[in-house]
Amino acid sequence: MSGEPAAIALPDAAQPIRIAAGDASELLRALPPESVQLVVTSPPYADQRRSTYGGIHPDEYVEWFMPFAGEIQRVLRSDGTFILNIKEKAVKGERHTYVLELILAMRRAGWLWTEEFIWHKKNCYPGKWPNRFRDSWERLLQFNKQRKFAMYQDAVMAPVGDWADGRLRNLSATDQVRDESRVQSGFGKNISNWVGRKLAYPTNVLHMATECGNRNHSAAFPETLPDWFIRLFSAEGDLVLDPFAGSGSTLAAAQALRRQAIGIDINADYCELMRERLEVDERRESPVAPLQ
Amino acid sequence: MSGEPAAIALPDAAQPIRIAAGDASELLRALPPESVQLVVTSPPYADQRRSTYGGIHPDEYVEWFMPFAGEIQRVLRSDGTFILNIKEKAVKGERHTYVLELILAMRRAGWLWTEEFIWHKKNCYPGKWPNRFRDSWERLLQFNKQRKFAMYQDAVMAPVGDWADGRLRNLSATDQVRDESRVQSGFGKNISNWVGRKLAYPTNVLHMATECGNRNHSAAFPETLPDWFIRLFSAEGDLVLDPFAGSGSTLAAAQALRRQAIGIDINADYCELMRERLEVDERRESPVAPLQ
DNA sequence: GTTCCGCATGAATCGATAG
DNA sequence: ACTATCGATTCATGCGGAA
Numbered sequence: 324m325s326g327e328p329a330a331i332a333l334p335d336a337a338q339p340i341r342i343a344a345g346d347a348s349e350l351l352r353a354l355p356p357e358s359v360q361l362v363v364t365s366p367p368y369a370d371q372r373r374s375t376y377g378g379i380h381p382d383e384y385v386e387w388f389m390p391f392a393g394e395i396q397r398v399l400r401s402d403g404t405f406i407l408n409i410k411e412k413a414v415k416g417e418r419h420t421y422v423l424e425l426i427l428a429m430r431r432a433g434w435l436w437t438e439e440f441i442w443h444k445k446n447c448y449p450g451k452w453p454n455r456f457r458d459s460w461e462r463l464l465q466f467n468k469q470r471k472f473a474m475y476q477d478a479v480m481a482p483v484g485d486w487a488d489g490r491l492r493n494l495s496a497t498d499q500v501r502d503e504s505r506v507q508s509g510f511g512k513n514i515s516n517w518v519g520r521k522l523a524y525p526t527n528v529l530h531m532a533t534e535c536g537n538r539n540h541s542a543a544f545p546e547t548l549p550d551w552f553i554r555l556f557s558a559e560g561d562l563v564l565d566p567f568a569g570s571g572s573t574l575a576a577a578q579a580l581r582r583q584a585i586g587i588d589i590n591a592d593y594c595e596l597m598r599e600r601l602e603v604d605e606r607r608e609s610p611v612a613p614l615q
Numbered sequence: 616m617s618g619e620p621a622a623i624a625l626p627d628a629a630q631p632i633r634i635a636a637g638d639a640s641e642l643l644r645a646l647p648p649e650s651v652q653l654v655v656t657s658p659p660y661a662d663q664r665r666s667t668y669g670g671i672h673p674d675e676y677v678e679w680f681m682p683f684a685g686e687i688q689r690v691l692r693s694d695g696t697f698i699l700n701i702k703e704k705a706v707k708g709e710r711h712t713y714v715l716e717l718i719l720a721m722r723r724a725g726w727l728w729t730e731e732f733i734w735h736k737k738n739c740y741p742g743k744w745p746n747r748f749r750d751s752w753e754r755l756l757q758f759n760k761q762r763k764f765a766m767y768q769d770a771v772m773a774p775v776g777d778w779a780d781g782r783l784r785n786l787s788a789t790d791q792v793r794d795e796s797r798v799q800s801g802f803g804k805n806i807s808n809w810v811g812r813k814l815a816y817p818t819n820v821l822h823m824a825t826e827c828g829n830r831n832h833s834a835a836f837p838e839t840l841p842d843w844f845i846r847l848f849s850a851e852g853d854l855v856l857d858p859f860a861g862s863g864s865t866l867a868a869a870q871a872l873r874r875q876a877i878g879i880d881i882n883a884d885y886c887e888l889m890r891e892r893l894e895v896d897e898r899r900e901s902p903v904a905p906l907q
Numbered sequence: 908g909t910t911c912c913g914c915a916t917g918a919a920t921c922g923a924t925a926g
Numbered sequence: 927a928c929t930a931t932c933g934a935t936t937c938a939t940g941c942g943g944a945a
């Protein structure tokens with residue numbers, strides 16, 4: 324909890340991951356312009372997580388967010404990408420419009436709204452209401468500064484079809500279905516399982532379960548999500564930024580993929596948890612070796 | 616092609632399906648207010664289908680659409696629902712904002728934007744672009760006049776979960792996966808397969824393949840889609856409206872579910888095809904019996 | 908080592924109740 | 927009237943413990 328850096332510095336080979344506690348719209352001013360290749364973030368949703376964050380009223384959400392967008396625009400490279408995970412909540416029986424307003428405000432500020440990916444959450448929150456089903460999807464908004472941006476489509480190709488053609492390994496029904504869902508989603512870590520399978524490009528719908536084993540953070544999004552976007556929109560050594568780093572999933576994915584990364588969170592305790600998770604010690608020249 | 620009715624009349628028991636050729640914003644004036652329980656429609660997309668429809672420029676889409684919305688608002692019952700299938704196209708590398716603007720305009724006109732369902736198209740159109748993946752989803756916007764509306768949630772419950780708990784029947788891998796996908800989608804026709812399974816409410820993400828054998832219509836959406844919404848938001852005998860009826864999928868689903876229905880399309884040839892598909896003869900008291 | 912079962916746990920939402 | 931808090935509802939997932 325001690326020794327929080329007062330400002331952020333650019334990562335380097337010796338210290339590829341930097342973590343800072345504070346307000347991203349202020350801390351980012353220390354970064355040079357056009358220094359970040361990719362921003363992947365999931366800001367606090369409106370009126371959610373009140374206990375840990377301030378809690379932003381839906382009607383004030385756009386006004387609250389745009390200063391962050393402004394600094395992100397400044398530090399983002401011209402061929403860089405900004406991925407924003409967000410979903411409007413239901414207010415008085417209606418979906419609130421602040422996300423729509425946010426997209427329009429971003430365009431007025433000069434951003435291009437390139438694409439909207441759908442994150443289909445297979446294990447969404449349960450519940451039953453007289454006028455509504457469970458909400459099982461969120462938006463992943465892609466913004467860019469230019470029409471041409473860096474995109475590495477081959478890095479996210481996924482195997483197709485073979486789960487149904489008899490070459491499937493002899494698994495339990497549960498594992499077979501899980502295997503199938505992994506294939507459908509386009510996510511999976513064990514590349515060796517994919518040898519000999521035909522690869523295809525994914526679509527703009529991503530199937531992923533939310534993270535259950537929450538690492539002392541109320542809203543971790545699964546590491547496979549930033550992993551996918553980091554592979555798609557950056558190369559090794561590129562700098563990735565998450566201005567609302569939370570539990571550090573984006574940083575962990577960036578670290579595993581050998582990208583440099585900066586994580587910022589208003590909550591100093593979360594920053595400390597992230598440093599532990601990533602084994603980052605900002606006081607040293609290089610990451611601390613695992614203790615055991 | 617002869618004998619097009621000049622106006623639409625309310626369906627009745629003898630003639631539960633009515634089809635009219637013309638501009639829905641004009642023809643609907645013949646209907647009494649608060650007479651329709653559910654509207655399910657997929658209007659021409661912006662700048663698409665220019666050969667068959669007029670082709671609406673994205674920048675003028677909201678202005679073009681709102682007169683239809685106005686008449687729909689008039690004829691819709693106060694506890695009725697309006698389901699609008701739409702998706703913005705990419706223009707100059709960006710997603711166009713006319714759908715967002717449309718939602719805001721609908722709210723200004725007094726509609727409640729109750730929910731946004733996602734239609735995940737499993738077999739979306741193939742293709743590859745340097746800066747974009749295949750678009751495999753569309754919006755299904757739900758609008759209402761009041762916070763309280765008719766909703767029959769039990770009518771769309773689907774079996775769940777059992778693939779994971781060991782009670783699964785001893786099926787081949789392919790059948791198991793197919794079974795699972797049917798469960799996920801919440802759609803399925805063979806009710807007998809569901810006996811003894813636990814039912815659960817679906818979510819707001821619908822998994823459906825697009826219709827392949829398009830019936831001489833450039834953008835048929837699958838009949839299972841209107842089928843689902845008709846079961847969810849109407850009861851037997853209720854009146855369903857599709858002001859952009861196209862190939863008649865909404866009418867066919869309504870007919871099969873014993874709802875009354877009105878279909879309107881600007882294209883008289885499509886109306887004739889619909890009458891053939893549904894075996895509707897507006898000149899008689901009752902539907903014509905199949906010829907063979 | 909596997910497989911199976913039970914259980915806690917969520918970026919939720921509505922309606923009622925209380926201030 | 928308007929806002930804040932609480933209880934009830936519900937299900938996919940991952941974990942631990944047991945067979």
